Amino acid sequence: MQAARAAIAALPASLQKPLAHVLILVEDWPDADTLRALGIDNPEELLGVFEGEGGFVEASLAPTGKLPERIRLFAEPLRRHCEATGESLQEAVRTTLWHEIGHFFGFSDEELAALGL
Secondary structure, eight states: OHHHHHHHHTSOHHHHGGGGGSEEEEESSOOHHHHHHHTOSOGGGOOEEEESOOSOOOOSSOOTTSOOOEEEEEHHHHHHHHHHHOOOHHHHHHHHHHHHHHHHTTOOHHHHHHTTO
8 A cells, every 4th residue: 555655655764664573564454363362343343453562673584483464554444434524545544553663652542542542
């Protein structure tokens, strides 16, 4: 998704480097297991998710036996969010991606909300 690439490119280089090993995926919808794990009933409510240990640690690869950290963005919920709010897709993707990157760096939802993410 071009909007995700643009959002990453807009980050300072000092933040881009640690993200080099984080996979950023775009999927149509969140899967049932993800929704269940997060306690979400309506798949339209989940625009993205960070999956990993969180709290940035200097490393280039995931430890053996562990999946790499990843951020998943969900295209259909993002599109429907934009239709409902009038927000541009580029802005919704940027906000969602930066929110999930915040989790990678160890920020809580409350801390991210205080930052406007």
